[in-house]
Amino acid sequence: MANSTSHSDVYSISYGIPESYLLYSAQPQMVNTELIKLCAMGITVVVASGDDGAPGPRYRNNYGKNLNCAYDPSFPASSPYVTSVGATMGVESGTPEVACQSDKGGIITSGGGFSNIFPAFPQQTAAISQYLKRVSPKPVYGYNSGGRGFPDLSLTGLNYLIVVGGKIYSVAGTSASAPSVAGMIALINAARKASGRPTVGWLNPALYASNGSFANDITSGNNLCVVESYYYGVPCCIQGFNTTLGWDPVTGFGSVDFFKLYTLLVKLLPAPTATPSTSPFPSVMANPSRAPTSIPIMSPFPTPVVNTNVPTPSGSCNYCCN
Numbered sequence: 001m002a003n004s005t006s007h008s009d010v011y012s013i014s015y016g017i018p019e020s021y022l023l024y025s026a027q028p029q030m031v032n033t034e035l036i037k038l039c040a041m042g043i044t045v046v047v048a049s050g051d052d053g054a055p056g057p058r059y060r061n062n063y064g065k066n067l068n069c070a071y072d073p074s075f076p077a078s079s080p081y082v083t084s085v086g087a088t089m090g091v092e093s094g095t096p097e098v099a100c101q102s103d104k105g106g107i108i109t110s111g112g113g114f115s116n117i118f119p120a121f122p123q124q125t126a127a128i129s130q131y132l133k134r135v136s137p138k139p140v141y142g143y144n145s146g147g148r149g150f151p152d153l154s155l156t157g158l159n160y161l162i163v164v165g166g167k168i169y170s171v172a173g174t175s176a177s178a179p180s181v182a183g184m185i186a187l188i189n190a191a192r193k194a195s196g197r198p199t200v201g202w203l204n205p206a207l208y209a210s211n212g213s214f215a216n217d218i219t220s221g222n223n224l225c226v227v228e229s230y231y232y233g234v235p236c237c238i239q240g241f242n243t244t245l246g247w248d249p250v251t252g253f254g255s256v257d258f259f260k261l262y263t264l265l266v267k268l269l270p271a272p273t274a275t276p277s278t279s280p281f282p283s284v285m286a287n288p289s290r291a292p293t294s295i296p297i298m299s300p301f302p303t304p305v306v307n308t309n310v311p312t313p314s315g316s317c318n319y320c321c322n
Helices: 027-040 122-134 174-194 204-209 258-267 282-286
Strands: 010-013 044-048 083-089 113-119 147-150 153-156 160-164 167-172
Touching (some): 010 174, 027 044, 044 174, 122 147, 122 204, 153 174, 174 258
Parallel strands (some): 010 044, 083 153
Antiparallel strands (some): 113 147, 160 167
């Protein structure tokens, strides 16, 4: 994309891998460098925060044998240069909106926590500090309080209807909430372009500067559980976080209110006073020096976690899916 003359303004990623598999790998830093380039191009990257709470998918299949799990953040949701999206539930049933929890009927649990690879970016340090002061009960030891906190925000993640092979299925996951938020950003970018403004690009500084004015604060729920807590009644881990007032590593600043987000990113910002006469990088933007490199073909990822109350397509989940 960095070498292309035509690209989308928003990209959404609905898969991830536990950071514990990458602690001795150069891959996260390499990906982070590319994400910085995309931010500089005015591109927003939205990533699902994960479906197995703070412990992560490594701690599925515990079946009550090991409640003392670990904190295992999901990458690339843990990169500072993406906007990470968690999940809520309640709006689909007309009940108060809370964090999506597998042990409370949510099928999945909103992923979140603190990165062990990337430090907190400056714009979010105050939000993290406030969280650690306010939250009760306090999380058990083992997390990196100086790491990049995620998710940044959330959206409902339960009971999305999809069509596969002409049949309707009900699915759940941050894999659904993340692309829904990406769609909102695409609409906002369209409005900004129509008024002569640039695209939002790296969104996180604006979100944290607003202190969550764009969201419905979620103050009920936690992310101690994995998916198997829903399917097999696996007890939840002791590792995880509770929601509280303001930002938290379960639902971020809360569930996005599109009209408030639109007001923040479109209506409240002043119109540009001038337009550059030429592109700052004419040789790159007009005529790329080389064709975009090919993207390695990856094995297909499974579909989002599927509600067993309706017919489901075949397939299974592994450690690198949400």
